[in-house]
Amino acid sequence: xxxxxxxxxxxxxxxxxxxxxxxxxxxxxxxxxxxxxxxxxxxxxxxxxxxxxxxxxxxxxxxxxxxxxxxxxxxxxxxxxxxxxxxxxxxxxxxxxxxxxxxxxxxxxxxxxxxxxxxxxxxxxxxxxxxxxxxxxxxxxxxxxxxxxxxxxxxxxxxxxxxxxxxxxxxxxxxxxxxxxxxxxxxxxxxxxxxxxxxxxxxxxxxxxxxxxxxxxxxxxxxxxxxxxxxxxxxxxxxxxxxxxxxxxxxxxxxxxxxxxxxxxxxxxxxxxxxxxxxxxxxxxxxxxxxxxxxxxxxxxxxxxxxxx
Numbered sequence: 487x488x489x490x491x492x493x494x495x496x497x498x499x500x501x502x503x504x505x506x507x508x509x510x511x512x513x514x515x516x517x518x519x520x521x522x523x524x525x526x527x528x529x530x531x532x533x534x535x536x537x538x539x540x541x542x543x544x545x546x547x548x549x550x551x552x553x554x555x556x557x558x559x560x561x562x563x564x565x566x567x568x569x570x571x572x573x574x575x576x577x578x579x580x581x582x583x584x585x586x587x588x589x590x591x592x593x594x595x596x597x598x599x600x601x602x603x604x605x606x607x608x609x610x611x612x613x614x615x616x617x618x619x620x621x622x623x624x625x626x627x628x629x630x631x632x633x634x635x636x637x638x639x640x641x642x643x644x645x646x647x648x649x650x651x652x653x654x655x656x657x658x659x660x661x662x663x664x665x666x667x668x669x670x671x672x673x674x675x676x677x678x679x680x681x682x683x684x685x686x687x688x689x690x691x692x693x694x695x696x697x698x699x700x701x702x703x704x705x706x707x708x709x710x711x712x713x714x715x716x717x718x719x720x721x722x723x724x725x726x727x728x729x730x731x732x733x734x735x736x737x738x739x740x741x742x743x744x745x746x747x748x749x750x751x752x753x754x755x756x757x758x759x760x761x762x763x764x765x766x767x768x769x770x771x772x773x774x775x776x777x778x779x780x781x782x783x784x785x786x787x788x789x790x791x792x793x794x795x
Contacts, residue, residue: 488763491519491551493544493566495531498580499557505756506555507535515763521547548573553603553766555759556580560646564589571596571604578762580607582654582787583780590784594777603766605773606780608658610725612757615749616712618730619723620663623714628664630696632713639682639703648685649787653701657689657786658779659712660699666691667782671789679704687790 492502499522506517519539522528532540541547544566548554553576558566564584570577571593583606584590597604610616633656643651661667674687682703689697710726721732730747765773 487513487516488553488767489516489518489551490553490555490763491521491539491547492517492555492557493521493547493570494556494558494562494580495520495522495528496557499555500531501755502555502557502759503531503535503537505753505759507537508756509759509763514760519547519550545569545573548575551575553577553762555607557607560585560650564593567593567604568596571600571602574600574602576603576766578605578607578759579777579780581609581658581780582606582650582784583777584784585650587781587784587788590777590781594781597777603762603769603773604777605762605765606775606777606783607758608655608662608775608779609754609758610655610659611662611775612754612761613725614752614754615723615725615728615730616659616663618747618749619712619714619721622719622721622730622732623663623716626714626716626719628695629715629717630698631660631663631715632698632711633659633700634709634711634713635699635701636705637703637708637710638706644682644703647791648683648701648703649790652703653685653687653699653790654783654787656697656699656701657783658775660689660691660697661779661782663712663714664691664693664695664697666693666695668692668697668786668789671786671793672696674790674793676794685790685794687793689786 509515510517520537521541521544525542528540556579567579635652668689669692670690672688677684684702687699712723714721718736723730728749733742735742
């Protein structure tokens, strides 16, 4: 049985613990250890989920596990991931993995040298609405896509740029949905507000599909929408509601009508962790998302930052 641990058990890390405990009950993994620098927090999570081992130093935890989930603050991700990978442990590293392409490349080099499995926590790739949208678009010629990710960020996240915290999801989705790389950042703009910021960016893929990003940490109402425009389709996927709306004008003899698909729900985090566990167990030659994807996403983040006006 694969022994797994979680480093960082705050708000999101606790969700990893919860889901891994479900997978343990299903006989798919053994949640052996957790770690957090806050001793009271790690002990509370240990008792709540009945985890055998709790540590405040991740290095003391590593000898008890085969693989780890790294869910620390963004500023600590690279340092912890580097230490974990040097010790030869497989890892799922929460997005954005690092704060620079340079650091992400260093992690990728360690992974190759130590023949490890390491993946970024790009949870949207495991979202049922995203994958239904991808299925709908499989044989469509996409003209452009608009990604809207709006919501008020908690205060403890305000020290991190929205590009690293939020927009990295949509950069990755642009690559995932189109099966293209980003060829160019055409333009970008950052609007600083008293509470947080808005970022707007226009990207062009290698097949000349345009991806328009609208991200903020300010909106009082949470929006998670993807609008796709093709010569014959308009499709809107709302990932927060599991709903897809589309208009199809491909049949000139029939008036286009609004069609709605309510997507069958499954928890993306559980799907992601099941996938990671399977990859660690089977060690395929290639898998995605990988740290290569994290590097490509960060290249786009840095290109957007360089263009911001």
